[in-house]
Amino acid sequence: MNAFARSLAPVLNMLGAVVAIFAITMLLPLGVAFVADEEVLVDYDTAFLISFLGGAAVWWATRPFRRELLPRDGFLLVTLVWTVLPAFAALPLYLHLPGLSFTDAYFEAMSGLTTTGATVLSGLNELPLSINIWRCLLQWIGGMGIIVLAVAILPLLGVGGSQVFRAESAGPMKETKLTPRIADTAKLLYSIYVGLSALCLLAYRAAGMDWPDAFMHMCTTMGIGGFSSHDHSFARWDSVAIELVAVVFMTLAGINFALHFTVWRARSPMAYLRDPEVRGFLTVLVLAVLALTVFLFARGVYPDWSTSLRYALFNGVSIITTTGYASTDYNQWPIVAPIMMLFLAGFATCAGSTGGGVKMIRALILLKQARREFVRILHPRSIAPVTVNGRVIENNVIFAVLAFMLIYGAALTWLTFLLLVSGLDVVTAFTAVVACLNNIGPGLNQVGPVSNYAVLTDFETWVCAFAMMIGRLELMSVLVLFTPAFWRK
Numbered sequence: 001m002n003a004f005a006r007s008l009a010p011v012l013n014m015l016g017a018v019v020a021i022f023a024i025t026m027l028l029p030l031g032v033a034f035v036a037d038e039e040v041l042v043d044y045d046t047a048f049l050i051s052f053l054g055g056a057a058v059w060w061a062t063r064p065f066r067r068e069l070l071p072r073d074g075f076l077l078v079t080l081v082w083t084v085l086p087a088f089a090a091l092p093l094y095l096h097l098p099g100l101s102f103t104d105a106y107f108e109a110m111s112g113l114t115t116t117g118a119t120v121l122s123g124l125n126e127l128p129l130s131i132n133i134w135r136c137l138l139q140w141i142g143g144m145g146i147i148v149l150a151v152a153i154l155p156l157l158g159v160g161g162s163q164v165f166r167a168e169s170a171g172p173m174k175e176t177k178l179t180p181r182i183a184d185t186a187k188l189l190y191s192i193y194v195g196l197s198a199l200c201l202l203a204y205r206a207a208g209m210d211w212p213d214a215f216m217h218m219c220t221t222m223g224i225g226g227f228s229s230h231d232h233s234f235a236r237w238d239s240v241a242i243e244l245v246a247v248v249f250m251t252l253a254g255i256n257f258a259l260h261f262t263v264w265r266a267r268s269p270m271a272y273l274r275d276p277e278v279r280g281f282l283t284v285l286v287l288a289v290l291a292l293t294v295f296l297f298a299r300g301v302y303p304d305w306s307t308s309l310r311y312a313l314f315n316g317v318s319i320i321t322t323t324g325y326a327s328t329d330y331n332q333w334p335i336v337a338p339i340m341m342l343f344l345a346g347f348a349t350c351a352g353s354t355g356g357g358v359k360m361i362r363a364l365i366l367l368k369q370a371r372r373e374f375v376r377i378l379h380p381r382s383i384a385p386v387t388v389n390g391r392v393i394e395n396n397v398i399f400a401v402l403a404f405m406l407i408y409g410a411a412l413t414w415l416t417f418l419l420l421v422s423g424l425d426v427v428t429a430f431t432a433v434v435a436c437l438n439n440i441g442p443g444l445n446q447v448g449p450v451s452n453y454a455v456l457t458d459f460e461t462w463v464c465a466f467a468m469m470i471g472r473l474e475l476m477s478v479l480v481l482f483t484p485a486f487w488r489k
Contacts, residue, residue, distance in 0.1 A: 204221075274389075335444075
């Protein structure tokens with residue numbers, strides 16, 4: 001084995017382990033298919049065997065070359081995991097659904113694991129229960145990140161996971177740990193995620209969903225994914241109680257899970273109010289819902305305040321938290337309303353949450369940096385450090401945020417151009433990229449809330465799948481692989 005292959009072997013060893021572990025999650029829909037006596041059972045058997053044996057074979061073959069991962073190994077592993085896992089996750093869909101191309105199956109699986117919620121499937125009500133459960137389970141797994149789960153079990157394989165966790169974690173200030181050992185942190189975050197998921201499941205059931213729908217929508221609510229088991233999404237129930245449950249848990253899932261632990265440990269919700277990022281997140285949600293309510297009522301979209309508030313609350317929170325549920329076709333609202341929701345979805349959710357987008361902490365840092373520049377223009381000799389919650393933000397963090405925003409803008413522009421060149425109209429192209437890059441799901445026009453991404457060509461589908469992947473990994477973790485410096489010794 002040459003030096004280059006030897007350097008990749010430890011990464012492939014961990015990749016094989018992750019794929020084999022991921023295959024075990026197929027046993028849940030496989031069990032459902034067995035109990036329900038569905039024809040898809042044999043497809044799950046095939047998908048499980050291919051995934052488990054393939055992952056185990058790679059892990060076993062590269063076992064002699066295991067070592068502690070270097071920082072760049074972490075970035076490479078994370079990118080490979082989020083590129084390779086959707087191919088295995090797509091197998092049950094590709095094997096069972098007639099006429100579904102591998103491109104569309106991969107897109108659906110990528111959308112699930114990245115918690116985007118964009119779909120190419122229709123007739124969801126007619127799909128086997130196990131297929132819908134698998135789609136929704138992918139979003140629950142992706143919600144906290146399959147890497148976080150892998151980090152929790154990597155010590156069992158004799159390899160630490162610090163570099164992997166740092167590459168996967170969302171937000172500009174990734175060095176904060178809840179516990180001294182990174183695996184303990186991952187386990188703690190996952191236990192909080194599981195606890196809130198259990199509460200969400202019970203709340204949906206109490207609000208009127210049956211157990212299968214409650215489970216599936218718990219998965220896609222806590223993962224902020226937006227997949228549904230019904231073509232009409234939440235409009236299928238037309239229930240205020242169910243919508244309110246969704247609003248509460250979408251909001252909770254949009255908050256840093258480390259902060260949930262702090263609140264639980266202190267037995268006081270005051271930590272939420274003391275956190276500037278959460279205050280910004282909640283302020284955006286409240287002001288946006290109020291503005292949407294006034295706008296929809298003033299424009300006569302709905303006949304009274306209560307109806308306007310209901311649809312503004314559910315659909316506004318759903319899009320702004322990057323979940324992507326819909327209780328109505330907001331594509332038919334005056335264009336300023338859905339555009340505003342898509343814009344706010346780009347930055348509203350907190351770092352460390354299951355939401356997508358730029359994250360509120362970056363927006364706060366940018367606003368404070370802009371304010372500092374205004375002060376410097378007026379008072380060139382003044383010292384005005386950028387602070388968040390009393391903590392001075394170092395210049396290297398500010399520069400990283402500025403670089404991130406530059407790359408974010410460039411990615412948004414070039415991906416939109418690619419879709420425009422392929423023949424899409426400007427509204428569909430732009431909102432599809434915004435929706436995929438920010439992991440929202442539905443866009444506008446041809447990819448609106450009552451249509452789906454099946455209208456796209458294979459080329460357009462791959463562009464959107466790439467946008468979902470780099471958006472989920474916050475761009476730089478992926479794009480750094482394309483720099484010559486990354487591959488130098």
